[in-house]
Amino acid sequence: MADAATRRVTSADVARLAGVSRATVSYVLNDTPRQTISATTRGRVLDAAAQLGYAPSAAARTLRTGRSDVVLCLLPDWPIGPEVGSLLGNLSTALARHGLTFVVHPGNHNDRPMAELWKAITPAAVIAFADFSEAELVAMRSAGVAPIVALARSRSQGRAAAVPQELVGRRQAEHLIAAGHTRLGYAYPDDQRVRFFAEPRLAGVRAAATARGLPVPAAATVTLDVAKAAEAVRRWHATGVTAVCAYNDEVALAVLAGVRKRGLTSPADLAVIGVDDIPSARLAEPALTTVTTDQGAVAGHLAATVVAAVSGRTGPALPVTSIVKVVARDST
Amino acid sequence: MADAATRRVTSADVARLAGVSRATVSYVLNDTPRQTISATTRGRVLDAAAQLGYAPSAAARTLRTGRSDVVLCLLPDWPIGPEVGSLLGNLSTALARHGLTFVVHPGNHNDRPMAELWKAITPAAVIAFADFSEAELVAMRSAGVAPIVALARSRSQGRAAAVPQELVGRRQAEHLIAAGHTRLGYAYPDDQRVRFFAEPRLAGVRAAATARGLPVPAAATVTLDVAKAAEAVRRWHATGVTAVCAYNDEVALAVLAGVRKRGLTSPADLAVIGVDDIPSARLAEPALTTVTTDQGAVAGHLAATVVAAVSGRTGPALPVTSIVKVVARDST
DNA sequence: CGCACATGGTTACACGTGTAAGTTAGATTG
DNA sequence: CAATCTAACTTACACGTGTAACCATGTGCG
Numbered sequence: 001m002a003d004a005a006t007r008r009v010t011s012a013d014v015a016r017l018a019g020v021s022r023a024t025v026s027y028v029l030n031d032t033p034r035q036t037i038s039a040t041t042r043g044r045v046l047d048a049a050a051q052l053g054y055a056p057s058a059a060a061r062t063l064r065t066g067r068s069d070v071v072l073c074l075l076p077d078w079p080i081g082p083e084v085g086s087l088l089g090n091l092s093t094a095l096a097r098h099g100l101t102f103v104v105h106p107g108n109h110n111d112r113p114m115a116e117l118w119k120a121i122t123p124a125a126v127i128a129f130a131d132f133s134e135a136e137l138v139a140m141r142s143a144g145v146a147p148i149v150a151l152a153r154s155r156s157q158g159r160a161a162a163v164p165q166e167l168v169g170r171r172q173a174e175h176l177i178a179a180g181h182t183r184l185g186y187a188y189p190d191d192q193r194v195r196f197f198a199e200p201r202l203a204g205v206r207a208a209a210t211a212r213g214l215p216v217p218a219a220a221t222v223t224l225d226v227a228k229a230a231e232a233v234r235r236w237h238a239t240g241v242t243a244v245c246a247y248n249d250e251v252a253l254a255v256l257a258g259v260r261k262r263g264l265t266s267p268a269d270l271a272v273i274g275v276d277d278i279p280s281a282r283l284a285e286p287a288l289t290t291v292t293t294d295q296g297a298v299a300g301h302l303a304a305t306v307v308a309a310v311s312g313r314t315g316p317a318l319p320v321t322s323i324v325k326v327v328a329r330d331s332t
Numbered sequence: 333m334a335d336a337a338t339r340r341v342t343s344a345d346v347a348r349l350a351g352v353s354r355a356t357v358s359y360v361l362n363d364t365p366r367q368t369i370s371a372t373t374r375g376r377v378l379d380a381a382a383q384l385g386y387a388p389s390a391a392a393r394t395l396r397t398g399r400s401d402v403v404l405c406l407l408p409d410w411p412i413g414p415e416v417g418s419l420l421g422n423l424s425t426a427l428a429r430h431g432l433t434f435v436v437h438p439g440n441h442n443d444r445p446m447a448e449l450w451k452a453i454t455p456a457a458v459i460a461f462a463d464f465s466e467a468e469l470v471a472m473r474s475a476g477v478a479p480i481v482a483l484a485r486s487r488s489q490g491r492a493a494a495v496p497q498e499l500v501g502r503r504q505a506e507h508l509i510a511a512g513h514t515r516l517g518y519a520y521p522d523d524q525r526v527r528f529f530a531e532p533r534l535a536g537v538r539a540a541a542t543a544r545g546l547p548v549p550a551a552a553t554v555t556l557d558v559a560k561a562a563e564a565v566r567r568w569h570a571t572g573v574t575a576v577c578a579y580n581d582e583v584a585l586a587v588l589a590g591v592r593k594r595g596l597t598s599p600a601d602l603a604v605i606g607v608d609d610i611p612s613a614r615l616a617e618p619a620l621t622t623v624t625t626d627q628g629a630v631a632g633h634l635a636a637t638v639v640a641a642v643s644g645r646t647g648p649a650l651p652v653t654s655i656v657k658v659v660a661r662d663s664t
Numbered sequence: 665c666g667c668a669c670a671t672g673g674t675t676a677c678a679c680g681t682g683t684a685a686g687t688t689a690g691a692t693t694g
Numbered sequence: 695c696a697a698t699c700t701a702a703c704t705t706a707c708a709c710g711t712g713t714a715a716c717c718a719t720g721t722g723c724g
Contacts, residue, residue: 008398010680021704026682035683036701058454059400060680062391063709066340070453072435077421079414085438086411092439101449103404104436106417107424117433121402121453122391139385224611226619253615260617279556280612283585285592287558342710353674358712367713368671392710395679667723674717685706692699 009052018048025049029056062122071095071306072123073104076130078193083276083295090299098307100124124310127302130196148302148309163298165197167324169204171291172245172273175326177212181271184209184217185236185244187251190224198247201275205245222251222258229258233270237262243271243332249278249290256284256331271332286330294323341384350380357381361388394454403427403638404455405436408462410525415608415627422631430639432456456642459634462528480634480641495630497529499656501536503623504577504605507658509544513603516541516549517568517576519583522556530579533607537577554583554590561590565602569594575603575664581610581622588616588663603664618662626655 011029015022020041027035028045048054062068073088092102105117126140127148176184186202205217218241220232233255236244246252252274259266266272266286274281277292343361347354352373359367360377380386394400405420424434437449458472459480508516518537521530537549550573552564565587568576578584584606591598598604598618606613606622613620 008680012680022681023683023704023706024702027703030682032683036703038702041702057395057680059391059394060709061682063389063395063679063711064681064683066709068391075421080417081414082411085417088438089407089409092437096439101453102437102439103453104438105424105434106420106436107428107434121433121435122389224615226615250611250615253612257615257617278612279582280585280610280616283556283558283582283589284612285589285617340710344710354711355674355676355713356672359673362712364713368673370672373672389710392679393712395681395709396711396713398679665724668721669723670721671719672717673719674715676715677713679711681709683707685704687704688702690699690701693697694695 008057009054011054011056013052014045014048014054017052018044020045067124067310068122069100070121070123071100071102071125071127072117072121073102073127074117074129075104075106076193078191081276081278083278083293087295087299090296091302094299094303095306098303100306100310125306127306148306163293163323165200166204166207168275168291168293169201169206169245170208171204171324171326172201172275173205173208173217175273175289175291175328176243176245176271176332177208177214179243179271179332181243182214183239183241183243184214185241186217186219187222187232187244187246187255188219189247189251190221194247201245201247217245222246222254224250224254226254226257226261229254230261231258233258233262233264237264237270241270243267243273246272246274249274249276249281249288252288252290252331253280253284256286256288260285266331273326273332277327281327282329284331289329289332290327292325292327294325297323340389341386343386343388345384346377346380346386349384350376352377399456399642400454401432402453402455403432403434403457403459404449404453405434405459406449406461407436407438408525410523413608413610415610415625419627419631422628423634426631426635427638430635432638432642457638459638480638495625495655497532498536498539500607500623500625501533501538501577502540503536503656503658504533504607505537505540505549507605507621507623507660508575508577508603508664509540509546511575511603511664513575514546515571515573515575516546517573518549518551519554519564519576519578519587520551521579521583522553526579533577533579549577554578554586556582556586558586558589558593561586562593563590565590565594565596569596569602573602575599575605578604578606581606581608581613581620584620584622584663585612585616588618588620592617598663605658605664609659613659614661616663621661621664622659624657624659626657629655 011025012022015025018025018041024037024041025045026032028037028042029049058068073091088102088104095102103121103123123145125148126145132140173184184205186205188202189198202217202219209215209217218236218239220235222229222232244255246255252272255270255272256266259270259272264270272288274288274290275292277290281288281290343357344354347357350357350373356369356373357377358364360369360374361381390400405423420434420436427434435453435455455477457480458477464472505516516537518534520534534549534551541547541549550568550571552567554561554564576587578587584604587602587604588598591602591604596602604620606620607624609622609624613622
């Protein structure tokens with residue numbers, strides 16, 4: 001058993017055991033470019049480090065370098081689904097492959113003024129789902145961290161690795177139009193916090209409709225409540241709408257519940273298409289057609305953007321095609 | 333516009349502006365106990381710090397202190413639902429109230445040997461959902477971080493702040509038994525990674541049944557697929573089972589889909605109760621009865637356990653009553 | 665008066681690391 | 695053979711902070 005007061009093993013311990021100077025240890029362990037080390041000493045250092053189980057202190061390294069290898073992701077305050085969870089998991093392994101450690105902060109950043117976070121962590125980059133405020137941007141510039149906007153378009157500065165949400169809406173609408181529907185509806189979410197996402201998706205649906213010369217889609221807010229959803233369904237059905245795009249799979253499930261409540265059937269009376277392909281989607285009555293995003297590809301591109309940003313270069317453009325796909329089921 | 337090469341504002345800058353020594357700045361900003369500072373200097377220091385927008389370097393502070401104020405949560409590799417997301421959010425604000433910054437790592441820790449994480453972050457405590465391995469425990473001891481096991485029982489060392497999962501199963505079964513059901517079934521998840529959670533829940537259902545002198549529940553694995561679920565429903569119905577507890581809301585929705593597929597109805601032919609109260613639950617056909625956990629209370633207790641652990645004291649016991657509640661809907 | 669003592673500060677060091685600059689000793693070269 | 699160069703290191707400093715140890719004042723008290 002190790003003592004309770006066992007000291008941390010430092011690079012000086014490794015140097016002592018290997019019989020070299022501390023600088024040599026650092027050069028070996030970091031593969032410093034223009035520094036030549038003989039093979040035998042290199043081996044001795046590596047052996048000593050392994051034997052002692054040496055792991056460098058992140059605090060000291062960050063202090064010296066001024067930049068850490070931590071990438072911080074600020075989660076929005078609205079509830080996240082499994083699709084975001086899978087994105088985060090993929091992003092974590094993708095960044096780890098580049099020597100970056102990925103970390104997520106779930107707190108709503110309205111709570112604490114976010115500078116509290118840089119006080120605690122000194123990240124190399126910060127990923128957020130919504131745009132940064134101007135004050136946040138200058139604070140990040142002066143702290144030397146790279147701001148990155150994910151999943152949405154960036155209107156201001158900061159690198160963007162956005163999945164264009166317009167595309168999601170366009171794919172939904174195109175699928176319905178291809179099935180022969182001409183009068184579309186849009187089920188808008190009740191939660192005000194996701195407007196940032198819902199607005200461009202609705203815009204995409206509108207764009208697809210007008211591109212085919214169809215009338216502008218009839219948007220209605222749908223809460224996650226059967227009675228309210230049934231009311232929206234009644235209005236759509238009365239005005240000749242035969243198919244609706246929903247912001248979400250959950251909103252789509254609410255619409256389906258409303259359809260059943262009104263005694264109608266889907267897709268005969270009203271076709272419904274969602275977004276995300278949550279597990280419940282295939283279990284609905286009828287099984288829900290939905291649009292899914294390739295989270296692995298998005299994570300890979302996001303990771304590339306991050307490493308480009310911390311290296312100071314500009315990131316690659318997202319290969320936008322075939323990243324958003326329709327999962328056809330019974331509701332359309 | 334600030335220069336591109338703008339330097340970080342340090343405590344020395346604050347000291348210079350306030351006309352005091354750097355130590356005084358540190359004493360003022362940290363409210364060091366046995367150090368007396370006059371009110372006027374204190375004010376000057378505070379003003380200077382605010383004017384300069386000073387935020388201490390976490391790296392330097394951690395290096396000096398040996399312990400940071402970061403609490404790291406290791407996420408499991410199985411997909412997390414919105415209930416875990418809400419728990420994390422609550423935990424973040426609860427810990428922030430104690431001056432701790434909460435951070436989540438989504439990567440499966442089989443990927444990298446987890447020591448890679450302490451290389452990057454030096455947390456004060458680590459929260460995991462499953463048990464730690466013995467090697468991990470000794471590594472954490474020697475690194476001085478407090479291990480904490482959440483949401484499950486801890487069989488080994490390390491503080492535990494567990495919500496007993498047996499209780500969840502017991503509540504499910506009791507609700508069905510109170511409604512008059514005597515022959516119960518259990519819908520076991522297909523995903524092997526959640527066995528750690530499913531096993532105790534099933535045990536709770538068994539315990540509740542035997543406590544009332546009922547036969548042992550008929551457990552069956554249910555995949556998230558309508559056909560497979562329908563087959564399980566057929567067997568239950570054939571063997572006289574009238575009500576099933578599901579591991580999950582999603583598994584419960586699969587059972588409901590199986591019930592419809594067989595041409596049966598719920599709860600008349602088969603009552604179903606889930607766990608988690610996901611948004612889709614109330615939108616199902618019929619609306620799903622489920623068991624929900626008060627995530628705010630759990631987060632508060634978990635936070636208390638963490639602060640107790642980093643302070644070296646032992647944490648309080650969880651007030652286990654009334655933390656798990658049944659949300660009665662139409663499926664029972 | 666002389667001593668102890670609280671008040672309000674300052675000086676100096678340590679934390680563990682990366683890296684620029686210096687120092688050998690042997691190889692190369694004109 | 696002297697001068698130069700290169701491989702293989704070592705020495706020394708800086709990053710920004712917390713805190714123990716010192717120092718200079720008054721101030722009460724016998």
